[in-house]
Amino acid sequence: MVAPKNTFKQALIQGQRRIGCWMSFAEPITAEIMGTAGFDWLVIDGEHAPNDIRSIRDQLMALENSPSHPVVRVPVGETWLIKMVLDAGAQTVLVPIVESAEQARELVRACRYPPDGVRGVGAMASRATMYGAVDDYIQTADQEICLLLQVENRAGIAALDEILQVDGVDGVFIGPADLSTDMGFQGNSAAPEVREVISDALNRIKAAGKAPGILGTNDDATQTYLEMGAQFLAVGIDVMLLTQASRALAAQWKAK
Numbered sequence: 001m002v003a004p005k006n007t008f009k010q011a012l013i014q015g016q017r018r019i020g021c022w023m024s025f026a027e028p029i030t031a032e033i034m035g036t037a038g039f040d041w042l043v044i045d046g047e048h049a050p051n052d053i054r055s056i057r058d059q060l061m062a063l064e065n066s067p068s069h070p071v072v073r074v075p076v077g078e079t080w081l082i083k084m085v086l087d088a089g090a091q092t093v094l095v096p097i098v099e100s101a102e103q104a105r106e107l108v109r110a111c112r113y114p115p116d117g118v119r120g121v122g123a124m125a126s127r128a129t130m131y132g133a134v135d136d137y138i139q140t141a142d143q144e145i146c147l148l149l150q151v152e153n154r155a156g157i158a159a160l161d162e163i164l165q166v167d168g169v170d171g172v173f174i175g176p177a178d179l180s181t182d183m184g185f186q187g188n189s190a191a192p193e194v195r196e197v198i199s200d201a202l203n204r205i206k207a208a209g210k211a212p213g214i215l216g217t218n219d220d221a222t223q224t225y226l227e228m229g230a231q232f233l234a235v236g237i238d239v240m241l242l243t244q245a246s247r248a249l250a251a252q253w254k255a256k
């Protein structure tokens with residue numbers, strides 16, 4: 001079997017815009033449904049959704065034949081967690097709350113095999129190699145893995161230029177909910193002060209030759225981030241899609 005190419009990473013390198021969606025149900029069946037919607041990428045959220053390594057693996061399996069590229073967000077940037085999601089077959093990893101270049105360098109090392117990194121070699125028994133069927137996985141994995149870091153507080157913003165110098169970081173995602181809360185706006189990411197910081201950060205990320213990313217949870221925010229130049233842009237969350245549609249439907253028919 002030929003080692004899988006990371007088409008999402010290639011698209012980011014080529015400067016293409018990628019429209020995605022968050023998945024917070026932590027269920028393979030909803031991942032499978034989302035995989036039919038036409039998004040370029042889908043986040044399997046290990047930070048705020050009730051996922052474990054088995055549910056992450058099952059959602060990766062559910063998306064196997066989907067054109068939507070799975071991005072696994074680990075709960076924290078720990079080497080052992082990154083090792084597990086890579087072995088489960090993730091090629092793109094999103095790490096929350098990155099605050100320094102040193103942390104970014106450690107995360108790059110967590111994604112790479114020795115001698116460049118510290119990823120343990122258990123490939124033959126893992127899903128990443130289709131249980132040994134991909135002969136050249138170890139030789140090709142480092143270049144196919146896409147590492148996306150989340151900068152989402154004042155410390156991260158202060159360290160952004162240094163983080164952007166770290167080789168092996170493919171993109172930086174600004175977390176509007178966390179950033180606005182850390183800035184004292186309690187989740188109000190539409191506050192002008194927050195929007196200004198987001199706009200400046202997205203510009204700096206692009207200028208450094210990395211892909212800028214963000215999540216908009218309503219049309220106004222999404223349109224604003226699009227105009228600010230977000231390249232990998234999540235435009236919603238599956239749970240919110242269901243809550244909004246089901247509440248609107250109930251209200252529509254109860255009002256008759």
Ligand SMILES: O=C(O)C(=O)C[C@H](O)[C@@H](O)CO
Binds near residue numbers: 022048150175
């Ligand atoms: O700070 C943010 O915004 C994010 O990191 C995305 C969120 O975690 C979220 O809205 C998805 O649960």
